[in-house]
Amino acid sequence: MTSSGSLLRAERVTLGYGRTPVVHDVTLDITGGGVGLIGESGSGKSTLARAFLGLLTPMSGNILYGDQNLKKVDMRRFRGDVQPVFQAEALDPRMRVGNSIAEALPRDARHRVPELLEQVGLDPALASRRPHQLSGGQRQRVVIARALAVNPKLLILDEPTSALDVTVQARILDLIAGLAAERLLITHNLAVVGKLCRTSHVLFAGRVVESGPTADLLARPAHPYTLALRDAVPKLGGEPPVARGRAEVRPAETGCPFRPRCPMAVTECDRAPALRDLGGHQEGQDGRRVACHRAEDVLREPSARR
Ligand SMILES: Nc1ncnc2c1ncn2[C@@H]1O[C@H](COP(=O)(O)OP(=O)(O)OP(=O)(O)O)[C@@H](O)[C@H]1O
Ligand code: SF4
Numbered sequence: 325m326t327s328s329g330s331l332l333r334a335e336r337v338t339l340g341y342g343r344t345p346v347v348h349d350v351t352l353d354i355t356g357g358g359v360g361l362i363g364e365s366g367s368g369k370s371t372l373a374r375a376f377l378g379l380l381t382p383m384s385g386n387i388l389y390g391d392q393n394l395k396k397v398d399m400r401r402f403r404g405d406v407q408p409v410f411q412a413e414a415l416d417p418r419m420r421v422g423n424s425i426a427e428a429l430p431r432d433a434r435h436r437v438p439e440l441l442e443q444v445g446l447d448p449a450l451a452s453r454r455p456h457q458l459s460g461g462q463r464q465r466v467v468i469a470r471a472l473a474v475n476p477k478l479l480i481l482d483e484p485t486s487a488l489d490v491t492v493q494a495r496i497l498d499l500i501a502g503l504a505a506e507r508l509l510i511t512h513n514l515a516v517v518g519k520l521c522r523t524s525h526v527l528f529a530g531r532v533v534e535s536g537p538t539a540d541l542l543a544r545p546a547h548p549y550t551l552a553l554r555d556a557v558p559k560l561g562g563e564p565p566v567a568r569g570r571a572e573v574r575p576a577e578t579g580c581p582f583r584p585r586c587p588m589a590v591t592e593c594d595r596a597p598a599l600r601d602l603g604g605h606q607e608g609q610d611g612r613r614v615a616c617h618r619a620e621d622v623l624r625e626p627s628a629r630r
């Protein structure tokens with residue numbers, strides 16, 4: 325644990341590829357009860373996940389693990405504690421799935437393959453199959469079994485169910501909800517974070533624009549972008565478009581980055597809003613942070629109250 329009580333912490337982290345930053349000055353704690361990372365395509369979710377996994381070094385700022393800079397942490401120990409759950413396509417197509425799981429286990433623990441398959445709700449007899457001989461849902465369970473092989477404390481799940489149909493998604497999410505490990509869950513789907521994450525962070529163009537307890541955040545968004553995301557969720561599940569229709573509008577380079585898409589923009593928005601505590605002591609405002617000059621007005625909007 326870090327001194328802030330989190331498992332893993334990004335502290336003023338800027339991340340990029342080459343010299344181009346795509347995640348800007350993000351501070352974010354992975355605390356207990358599940359943490360959700362929400363945002364449209366290209367907002368920097370996977371980039372942040374890569375940094376949390378130690379796969380991408382910050383251009384500035386630090387990733388902290390147990391009060392230690394990740395740069396100085398013994399990576400062998402870290403890999404036993406923090407495991408990624410990739411999409412099922414990452415499985416080696418030539419390898420029997422039992423061997424894929426065994427590969428992640430220490431040599432003297434390879435007898436645990438059947439037990440791990442059972443833990444994710446699969447028949448151990450499937451161990452001899454190759455990935456293409458399984459359904460999408462079964463493949464995703466294999467990926468989770470593989471991540472569980474080292475008894476991790478934290479799973480970093482990047483869109484673990486987006487390739488699956490709705491009913492299969494629901495079952496995989498129930499499986500994830502029942503696992504002992506903590507989780508950072510990346511998704512387009514707000515219904516999913518509502519179920520699996522006590523806290524959520526909304527990313528827009530590589531910046532955290534709103535954070536807080538997920539239930540409050542979804543019930544009463546304080547940022548126009550969160551409001552748009554929430555209201556873009558279709559009633560009958562599936563993968564919501566997350567206001568993708570407007571994603572081609574580029575974020576503003578100065579002032580509030582959301583301004584070109586914001587229905588509430590005013591002259592004041594030429595000045596970039598800082599991430600601040602949501603004022604007042606009203607119900608649902610504890611631990612809420614928002615980067616919008618007009619957050620209080622957004623909360624007063626009839627559409628924000630649901
Ligand atoms: N390997 C890379 N090299 C260069 N740029 C990259 C690379 N990976 C991602 N980017 C860029 O970084 C930005 C953030 O991408 P990222 O993959 O983190 O988004 P995301 O939120 O995970 O999106 P999605 O929901 O589509 O997975 C995008 O502009 C993307 O084009
Ligand atoms: S600061 Fe202004 S432009 Fe930015 S989200 Fe708030 S109202 Fe919209």
Ligand SMILES: [Mg+2]
Nearest residue numbers: 369370371482
């Ligand atoms: Mg991604």
